[in-house]
Structures are given as structure tokens and as C-alpha cells.
Amino acid sequence: MxxxxxxxxxxxxxxxxxxxxxxxxxxxxxxxxxxxxxxxxxxxxxxxxxxxxxxxSIQTADIERMNNPVSRSRLIEMYRRLRLIQWPKIKQQLKLHITRDHTEWLIQTLFKEAAAEMDRKKELVEEMFGLTGTTQVEEYKESTLQNLQMALFHTRKEDLLETCKIRPSNEDLRPLASECFWLGCLMALSNPSLQPDWENHTPGMDPWDFFPQDIKSSVM
Structure with a gap:
């Protein structure tokens, strides 16, 4: 019991x-x-x-990326707008009195010159901060390039083109040239940098389709 x-x-x-x-x-x-x-x-x-x-912190970072006008996604969106919306309207007018070869050369050269010019800016920043440094130094270095990118974003495209040694031979090409050089600078300052994939571009039915569909990237 x-x-x-x-x-x-x-x-x-x-x-x-x-x-x-x-x-x-x-x-x-x-x-x-x-x-x-x-x-x-x-x-x-x-x-x-x-x-x-x-x-x-995560939510704040997401909001900052959404509000960044030169974020990677925004730059890709701007390039696609140029290729799919702006360029089809411009090329119809250019076909009347501008040669195809010169227009293609100008577009590619401006994007490549923009990338080369931004590479020179990056080298100056590297020299200023030193080739190596602490994590904090690297953060300031990246912040400097981001500030430069934002400054160029707010710069008048026509004024920025004046700093380029490549100039359009015809005034009708100036708006297109300004857009290409301006966007090329912004894409080159992205991290990783962005560039139209000229090497693997195959034009479609229209031989005036100069802008590649794909974009390649490389780390700074």
C-alpha cells in the first residue's frame, strides 16, 4: 500500500x-x-x-539599397532603358544622315573611355589611401568612390561629356554621346564595375542594334 x-x-x-x-x-x-x-x-x-x-540593421540596409539611385540594379535598369527604349527612337533619326560604322564606333568608344577614365580615378584614390590598409581605411576608400559616383550622377550629362577627349562629329549625336559617357562612368564606378559585353554581342535583324544585351562585371 x-x-x-x-x-x-x-x-x-x-x-x-x-x-x-x-x-x-x-x-x-x-x-x-x-x-x-x-x-x-x-x-x-x-x-x-x-x-x-x-x-x-538589415531593414535599414535594404531601405538604403532601394533609395540608392546608382545601385547595381538601378544601373542595369538604366542601361536596359537606353538599349530598349531610348536607342530605338534615336536610331531612326540617325539613320537618315549618320553612317552606321561611325555611330557604332562612337558608342563603344565612349563606354570604354568612360571606364578608362574611372580607372584612373580609382588609381588616384588608391595612391591617396595607400595600396593596403586597415578595414576602416578600405571602408573610407570605398566611400570616396561612392561619393564620386553620386557626384557624377547629379552632374549634367552635357557638362560631363566636355571632360571626355572623344567628341561626336555631329551635333545630332551629342545627346546620345552624353548619355553613353555619363552612364559608362556610373557603371564603371559600381563595385563590381559594369560594362556592356561588346565582345560577345551579336546584332539581331537590325544591324543598328549596337547595344549588347548582356553586361559583364569585374571587381575593383
Whole structure:
């Protein structure tokens, strides 16, 4: 009889502990005090305090990328707009009095010259900060290039073209030339840098389709 009574009392204690330790709606274990209130464990509170700033940081970074007018996705979007929307309208007018070969040469040369000019800017930044440095130095170096990219984004395209040694031979080509050089500079300052894939470009039915569909990238 004593053994049976001990088993019954032991069973009641086990069931009592099981009732006190239950799962919260989120699936985390909580304790229930003698008043029936749910008590959140201290380690759970600490975990939430650690996770909250991380979530805010990730959300802030996402917003900054969305608001960045020269982000990688925005630059690709601008290039596609030039290739698919702006260029089809421009080329119809150019076909009337501008040679195909000269126009193709001008477009490619301006993008390549923009990349070369931005490479020279990067070299100047490297010389200013030194070839190697701490993580903080590298961050400032990258920030300098990003600020340059933003400055060029807000620069008038026609004014930027004046700094280029390649000039269009016809005034009708100036708007196109300004757009190509401006966009080429922005793409070259992206990290990794972007460039139309001229080497693997195959024109379609229209031989005036000079802009490659693909874009290649390379690390600074």
C-alpha cells in the first residue's frame, strides 16, 4: 500500500510539473507561476534584445539599397532603358544622315573611355589611401568612390561629356554621346564595375542594334 501511495503522489508531482512547463504561442518554453501567469525566461528576453538591433540593421540596409539611385540594379535598369527604349527612337533619326560604322564606333568608344577614365580615378584614390590598409581605411576608400559616383550622377550629362577627349562629329549625336559617357562612368564606378559585353554581342535583324544585351562585371 505504501508503494502504491508513493507512486500516486509521484505521478501527481510529475503531472504538476508538466502543466507548469508549457509552450508559448511562438513555440518557446515558458514557466507558469502559482498565480497562473506566464513567466518568460530571462534568456529569451536577452535573445530578443540581441536580435532586435540586427533586424533593424538589415531593414535599414535594404531601405538604403532601394533609395540608392546608382545601385547595381538601378544601373542595369538604366542601361536596359537606353538599349530598349531610348536607342530605338534615336536610331531612326540617325539613320537618315549618320553612317552606321561611325555611330557604332562612337558608342563603344565612349563606354570604354568612360571606364578608362574611372580607372584612373580609382588609381588616384588608391595612391591617396595607400595600396593596403586597415578595414576602416578600405571602408573610407570605398566611400570616396561612392561619393564620386553620386557626384557624377547629379552632374549634367552635357557638362560631363566636355571632360571626355572623344567628341561626336555631329551635333545630332551629342545627346546620345552624353548619355553613353555619363552612364559608362556610373557603371564603371559600381563595385563590381559594369560594362556592356561588346565582345560577345551579336546584332539581331537590325544591324543598328549596337547595344549588347548582356553586361559583364569585374571587381575593383
Amino acid at each position: 505504501n508503494t502504491y501511495g508513493q507512486r500516486r503522489r509521484s505521478g501527481r508531482r510529475s503531472r504538476g510539473r508538466a502543466r507548469r512547463a508549457k509552450k508559448s504561442p511562438e513555440g518557446t518554453e515558458t514557466d507558469t507561476n502559482h498565480e497562473g501567469r506566464v513567466v518568460i525566461k530571462e534568456e529569451e528576453v536577452q535573445a530578443e534584445r540581441v536580435a532586435a538591433p540586427l533586424v533593424v
